[in-house]
Amino acid sequence: MSAQVEVLEVLAAPGAGCVTLDARGRSYRELNRTLRSLATRRGVSRISVTNVLGQRYIGTNLRGEIEVRLYGTPGNDLGAFMDGPVIYVYGNAQDGVGNTMNSGKIVVYGNAGDIAAMSMRGGKIFVKGNVGSRSAIHMKECGEKKPLLVVGGTAHDFFGEYMAGGTAILLGLSLGPGEYHKANFIGTGMHGGEIFIRGRVDPSQLGAAVKISEPAGDDMRRIADAVGEFAELFGYDAGEIMHEEFLKLSPKSLRPFAELYHAGSRDSLQLG
Amino acid sequence: MKSYLLPQFAVHRDDDRCIRCKVCVSQCSFGVHAYDDEDDEIRSNEGACVGCQRCATLCPTGALVIRRHPHEFRPNANWSEEMLLDVKRKAETGAVTITGMGNDKPHRVYWDHLLLNASQVTNPSIDPLREPMELRTFLGRKPDGLLFKDGRLITDIPPQVMIETPIIFSAMSYGAISYQAQLAFMQAAQELGTLCNTGEGGWPMDFRRFGRNVIVQCASGRFGVDPDYLNQAAIVEIKIGQGAKPGIGGHLPGEKVTAAVAATRMIPEGTDALSPAPQHDIYSIEDLSMLIYALKEATNYEKPISVKIAAVHNAAAIASGMVRAGADIIAIDGFRGGTGAAPRVIRDNVGIPIELALAAIDERLRREGIRNRASILVAGGFRNSADIIKAIALGADAVYIGTAALVAMGCTLCQQCNTGKCAWGITAQDPYIAKRLNPDIATRRLVNLVRAWTLEIKEMLGGMGINSIESLRGNRLHLRGIGLQEWELEVLGVKGAGQ
Structure with missing residues (x-):
């Protein structure tokens, strides 16, 4: 493809390995190309981007151990298919944060939009505020790869729909006293993974596929690890968060729809 | 519940040709054929046959013929056998019937209603054996x-x-x-x-x-x-x-x-x-x-x-x-x-x-x-x-x-x-x-x-x-x-x- 896109101006190099870019007026294609080229530059370990305004796909196809700090509001699909980098968003994020993400970390110091962590397979996402609809939808896991989504506030409908693996945690810190979480249909079609919820949720808000229980075994330890990291990132007191009870949601069945279908051949009927 | 579904295929084994090699027994993954040691006979559970023709294809003596089962319901233009069986199957399972492969209904195949052209006199046809033809x-x-x-x-x-x-x-x-x-x-x-x-x-x-x-x-x-x-x-x-x-x-x-x-x-x-x-x-x-x-x-x-x-x-x-x-x-x-x-x-x-x-x-x-x-x-x-x-x-x-x-x-x-x-x-x-x-x-x-x-x-x-x-x-x-x-x-x- 064209090599005509100029490299964005590198504003400053405040410390070893740190560079700053101004994204004002830049297309996502231009910005992302520049990020990729900087990330492969020897010695660059952190890139700060100012005036981010709606640029999509930041972090996509950015491989390796690089830290990206975004000031402003990144656009949709932040970190889509991402593999490795750590992204901090000092602002709100839009839809599709960590879409089909493979590894790495995304930290949002604000709210995130719909389908956060959709189909995420590995890595971690921390959102200080709330997330939109269908977040944690179809999260999955494979072997050692277990994705983690921690949301400080609440989520909208269909949180954890079709969830097939990984851990999603709602902390409910944005809810007033006695206020219920916003989401309905939580865990609809869930057939893997786990959801931990702190704060009030009525059984009518849950999908038919989920089983409610108290955290058991090493659940609390894993929640404490996640909450510890969350609290450190956003300046909360982890102990205070852990003081309240958590609810665990897990799938009733690894095969929620099996009995709705029949193979059709005569021999698979129970004869006799 | 006893199934009211009839077998879909009939297994005809020519006993004179069958050499009891048991290829059919080992090849049928649907469990149709079984060898009876005592009677030295191969028996077939037709109800399980799906008509895949694996056994008939591999039978070394051509002893097997698998064909549509000849049983017949009273003819009914609205209620074909397929319709009857589908209702019965659902009555027995209460589930969505799953199947494989593509639509097998006799809808019009438009390819069969389209004809290709060929060159005659006004422009020469090309012999692909002698001249390069570009399909790339x-x-x-x-x-x-x-x-x-x-x-x-x-x-x-x-x-x-x-x-x-x-x-x-x-x-x-x-x-x-x-x-x-x-x-x-x-x-x-x-x-x-x-x-x-x-x-x-x-x-x-x-x-x-x-x-x-x-x-x-x-x-x-x-x-x-x-x-x-x-x-x-x-x-x-x-x-x-x-x-x-x-x-x-x-x-x-x-x-x-x-x-x-x-x-x-x-x-x-x-x-x-x-x-x-x-x-x-x-x-x-x-x-x-x-x-x-x-x-x-x-x-x-x-x-x-x-x-x-x-x-x-x-x-x-x-x-x-x-x-x-x-x-x-x-x-x-x-x-x-x-x-x-x-x-x-x-x-x-x-x-x-x-x-x-x-x-x-x-x-x-x-x-x-x-x-x-x-x-x-x-x-x-x-x-x-x-x-x-x-x-x-x-x-x-x-x-x-x-x-x-x-x-x-x-x-x-x-x-x-x-x-x-x-x-x-x-x-x-x-x-x-x-x-x-x-x-x-x-x-x-x-x-x-x-x-x-x-x-x-x-x-x-x-x-x-x-x-x-x-x-x-x-x-x-x-x-x-x-x-x-x-x-x-x-x-x-x-x-x-x-x-």
Whole structure:
């Protein structure tokens, strides 16, 4: 493809390995190309981007151990298919944060939009505020790869729909006293993974596929690890968060729809 | 509950010919044949027979004949036997009936109502035995125009993938088909200089070496989709729909999710692999565009991005949106397209024929002046080389073949793919059964099929006086309809025979 896109101006190099870019007026294609080229530059370990305004796909196809700090509001699909980098968003994020993400970390110091962590397979996402609809939808896991989504506030409908693996945690810190979480249909079609919820949720808000229980075994330890990291990132007191009870949601069945279908051949009927 | 379903097939064994070799016993994965030691006799449980003909094909003495069971209900034009059995089956299970392969209903096959042209007197036909015939095809977006400066091309050419023949192996996932079957597709595609499609079930690591000949899918389940998966393939295809089951998702039952399938799909072993009906990041053309460009970003704009939909009523308008959304290739799957598992009622009743969808889409894109912006791949029941060449004349760039390729490997369309018991080893996941498909022999059979069809296409092209498939593409003057009504000719954009 064209090599005509100029490299964005590198504003400053405040410390070893740190560079700053101004994204004002830049297309996502231009910005992302520049990020990729900087990330492969020897010695660059952190890139700060100012005036981010709606640029999509930041972090996509950015491989390796690089830290990206975004000031402003990144656009949709932040970190889509991402593999490795750590992204901090000092602002709100839009839809599709960590879409089909493979590894790495995304930290949002604000709210995130719909389908956060959709189909995420590995890595971690921390959102200080709330997330939109269908977040944690179809999260999955494979072997050692277990994705983690921690949301400080609440989520909208269909949180954890079709969830097939990984851990999603709602902390409910944005809810007033006695206020219920916003989401309905939580865990609809869930057939893997786990959801931990702190704060009030009525059984009518849950999908038919989920089983409610108290955290058991090493659940609390894993929640404490996640909450510890969350609290450190956003300046909360982890102990205070852990003081309240958590609810665990897990799938009733690894095969929620099996009995709705029949193979059709005569021999698979129970004869006799 | 006692089942009221009657056997579908009758097993006739000629006892004089049978040598008790027990090949039928070991080959039947549905448990029809059993050897009785005491009586030295092989008995057959006809009720379990699916008519796949594996036993009859391998019987060394030709002792077996498997035919439709002769039992008859009182004739009734409204209530055919199939209808009766379907009601009874549901009464016994209370469940959606799942089946495999494509729509088997006697809808009109438009290919059989289209006739090809040939040269006579006014232009010479070409002998493909003596003269080169160009079937090479480039898939990908073509620029709106070409700009030259000082005799040098300065227009950026979007990524193109070259195939030597306009025949591609359709999407079939590992999990739906066996490891051996997918290996055969990869090997055959490489040898033929064409492509095969992984389907949405991931891409086994051992097959990554075939990357130049592979289309990978990014579907609603996002199984096995990671940056390497996307970057090692030649083309990335967003799967929105499938001809056999438009509008619905799919699920690979937990029992077919073996350790190897789970690792490839990147999910835990034994869980249902659920593909939701929609992609949950795509609720509009604008959202589709977002995923197309996410994939372009993820692959550094080096690969064509394809979008596959089922042929449905508004396919032409949707296709226009897909092209405008940035798809470099659009793939359309007609209602005769096969499946590893779909509800029978959907397979047999939803969608439209690929012939009509293709004609409508090609026409629409031309009228809007954007036909160059995407290649068109078509799928859904291509049975022979004439179907393929007619599709090209209707405007297709290349054709996906699925069912025909499976038939080449041994499939007899017994429609049991979803059971995982395929006696031919093609859709089986049980390693004992899957191993009976020798990947090298299957590769040979696939290569032979495509070679034969390619030669036949050259013969037909030569007869039309055309030496390059490019000259036939969308050239509907080489087609005439027969036995079609006015509206059908209009949709197909062809004249009637004699006109």
